[in-house]
Amino acid sequence: xxxxxxxxxxxxxxxxxxxxxxxxxxxxxxxxxxxxxxxxxxxxxxxxxxxxxxxxxxxxxxxxxxxxxxxxxxxxxxxxxxxxxxxxxxxxxxxxxxxxxxxxxxxxxxxxxxxxxxxxxxxxxxxxxxxxxxxxxxxxxxxxxxxxxxxxxxxxxxxxxxxxxxxxxxx
Numbered sequence: 001x002x003x004x005x006x007x008x009x010x011x012x013x014x015x016x017x018x019x020x021x022x023x024x025x026x027x028x029x030x031x032x033x034x035x036x037x038x039x040x041x042x043x044x045x046x047x048x049x050x051x052x053x054x055x056x057x058x059x060x061x062x063x064x065x066x067x068x069x070x071x072x073x074x075x076x077x078x079x080x081x082x083x084x085x086x087x088x089x090x091x092x093x094x095x096x097x098x099x100x101x102x103x104x105x106x107x108x109x110x111x112x113x114x115x116x117x118x119x120x121x122x123x124x125x126x127x128x129x130x131x132x133x134x135x136x137x138x139x140x141x142x143x144x145x146x147x148x149x150x151x152x153x154x155x156x157x158x159x160x161x162x163x164x165x166x167x168x169x170x171x
Contacts (some may be wrong), residue, residue, distance in 0.1 A: 001045035008128055017057060021050055023069050027131060028074045034079035034126040045081050049074040056122050075123070082119060106166050113160050128153055 002020075009017035028049065032042035041155040052073050060069050114122065120142060127133040127141070135153075 003063040006060070006066045010060060010063070012055050014054075017054055020066055021053070023068065024070055027067075027070060030125065030131055031071060031123060032078055034123045034140075035079060037074070039082060045077045046074060049077045052077070056161055068140050072143075075141060078123075107115070113163050117156055121152050124149060124153050125156065 005016045009020050010071050025046065028046050032045045032049075036042050036045065041171065044125055049070065053070050060066060117125075124138050124142065127138050128135070133141070135149055136145060138153075139149045142149065144152075
């Protein structure tokens with residue numbers, strides 16, 4: 001992210017703000033979609049985040065942290081949206097992770113297991129394995145200690161693997 005552009009945006013240049021947001025829009029949308037699993041809701045949340053970021057850009061202290069700051073706004077908007085709606089679609093969740101189980105029964109099992117994860121845990125797994133974020137970046141974005149992020153990601157992956165293996169052992 002070009003610091004000059006972010007600094008100009010902080011000074012009120014709307015075109016520079018738009019350029020800065022365009023640089024992170026795809027990742028912002030992916031994270032919003034991971035949380036909400038609905039393209040329209042994800043787009044609405046990103047739009048709300050753009051409005052909030054534009055209104056508060058002068059509060060950004062370090063231009064180097066624009067991406068982290070903006071993604072954090074998106075995550076907070078997702079949490080607000082979830083509190084309002086509390087709607088979850090189990091079958092869309094596995095697809096958001098790019099998982100394609102071999103048969104319908106396995107897919108339903110996986111969908112059920114994923115749906116039982118906390119939304120933050122699902123999003124951390126998505127950020128790590130599909131968006132390529134480092135554990136440090138996930139820690140910053142979720143405002144959790146690095147050790148907690150590691151524990152939650154790897155613990156949930158281990159749990160999912162064990163539950164799927166247990167299910168397959170009974171077949």
